[in-house]
Amino acid sequence: MQIRLFISLLLVSVGLQAQSLVLKADAMLDVHSGKLIANPLVVIKDNRILQIGSQNQLSIPEDAKVLELKGQTLLPGLMDMHVHLNSDARLHGYKRLAQSLPRKTLTGVSNARKTIETGFTTVRNVGAPGYADIALRDAIAEGELIGPRIFAAGMSLGITGGHCDNNLLPYEYQDKSAAAADGPWQVREKVRMNVKYGADWIKFCATGGVLSKGTKVGAQQYSQQEMDALVDEASLRGIGVAAHAHGLSGIKAAIRAGVTSVEHASFLDEEAINLALEKGTYLSMDIYTTEYILGEGEKAGILEESLAKERLVGSKQRESFSSAVKAGVKMVFGSDAGVYPHGQNARQFSRMVKFGMTPLQAIQAATINSATMLGERDNLGSLEQGKLADIIAVPGNPLENISLLEQVSWVFKEGQLITRP
Structure with a gap:
């Protein structure tokens, strides 16, 4: 049928x-x-x-x-500026170790179809293993597959042992993300590597995260010098930068470095909000994921460590969202689909309205604001x-x-x- x-x-x-x-x-x-x-x-x-x-x-x-x-x-x-099409929301933590790169690529095919069928015709994919998102982007663009238009970031950059590294296995396995980089020149080299293999954007981890093992969610991970080098290198290549950042010092450092967008932005204060206003930085805040992580996450393999971090982060992120909206910070729609099931992206709209946006503002975040951030306002939005x-x-x-x-x-x-x- x-x-x-x-x-x-x-x-x-x-x-x-x-x-x-x-x-x-x-x-x-x-x-x-x-x-x-x-x-x-x-x-x-x-x-x-x-x-x-x-x-x-x-x-x-x-x-x-x-x-x-x-x-x-x-x-x-509609446009979603923070998705992980190659991630299966049913598999988190150690369950993800069983998935091969080819399997994750095929998962992306299925998730791309689910995403566009629910009205999201453009997405920014902020992190995928082995450039699987770039292969998916190209297959869709060439008409081989059905899916949204993809702006792909390739592999996410991060410090050794940080949120964007692979931290689940012990030392003897020597398991490390191919995009882990330490120091300004290593960071520049990884930016160049991503651009070489077709990335439209650069994504890096400025702080710890909820779903990574052994990272403190609010702790800054890249130094200001490293972030400055990363953003400068991306700027030389004419592409934007998205910074994963929950913690306050990491958010501020990323904004000072000149990132295009801050993802999650959980712990904001007045200075961080004013910095975002001054620099014109976009915020992409996934304020629906809390319900899935705390409701379904344990069954999907999310670690107890991560559940505890989400209990800390979720309510604070929503408070920060309300403050940023009230202050007039530029906002785009970013769901973090892949943490929760693809195709359910639009569930975030009601939370955006609940925590401070008008319905029109929420729709603008997923249309004209996102198109403007991508530099595609003449074509989309x-x-x-x-x-x-x-x-x-x-x-x-x-x-x-x-x-x-x-x-x-x-x-x-x-x-x-x-x-x-």
Whole structure:
């Protein structure tokens, strides 16, 4: 049944590309203004929006295929700036040691499909073993697989024994992350290595983390000198940097170094918030993961050490999120999917609203803000003439009920139909 459905959707997508495609719906959200436009009409030609407006203003091209999306509201495709597509949320801690690199690559194929089918047409993958995310990115871009557009970071950089190293096995196994680096010149070399093998971004660990063995979640791991060298090297290559950072000193050091985004950002104070405002740093805060880690984590193999750290971090991170929103820090949507199951990314929207954002702000974080951070605002993030036709539809008004984003009905990526009711 699933194979037949896949083939039928693929044939529809191929057929739609031979002619103009017109979408008609009950409403459309302008993510810039928050205005809900009644009875929109969107004309798609090839992979871009050719025309967009109201149904009483625009005419339908003679060759067009028209899809009536009754009861639906159109939005730009959603964007998640912190995912791990090659990670299986059912396997944490020592359970992950049993997975080979080929198996993790195949896991990424499945998770990419789940992600786009729930409305996320673009993701930033911040860390994967053996450049599996780059292989996945390229296969999707070349049409071999169905999945979101991926901005891939390759292997995450970190200190020896830090959050981005492999710390589960004893000394005699000599198990170490291939991207572990100590000192400014080693750090620069690893940045160059990632760029050599196709990374779009650099991700590094500035502090300890929740799910790593033997790291203190708030402790800074790279020195200021090392972070400065890392960001400088990435800047020379024209790519952005994402810093995993829970602890306060690591957050501040990363911002001072000039990172594009801070991931998690759990322990913020007024100085850190002001630094982020001054530098224009984006925050990507995964405030839904606490519920999965503390609810399902033990069954998935999450270590008791990690559960204890999450009990410490979770509530503080949500307080920091509220403070950052109130201060007006730039925010993007980052779920950390892979810690919890892919395809459930949108569950975070309701938490973002609960802890301080308006529904429009939460949607902007996952659309125009993310597109701006990626340097893709001309192509992505809003429904406008000339932009790529990444479009989703939900059954109602998400400004009134943000949880509707967990019920995406239609998904189009570059004008191609991915899923429908």
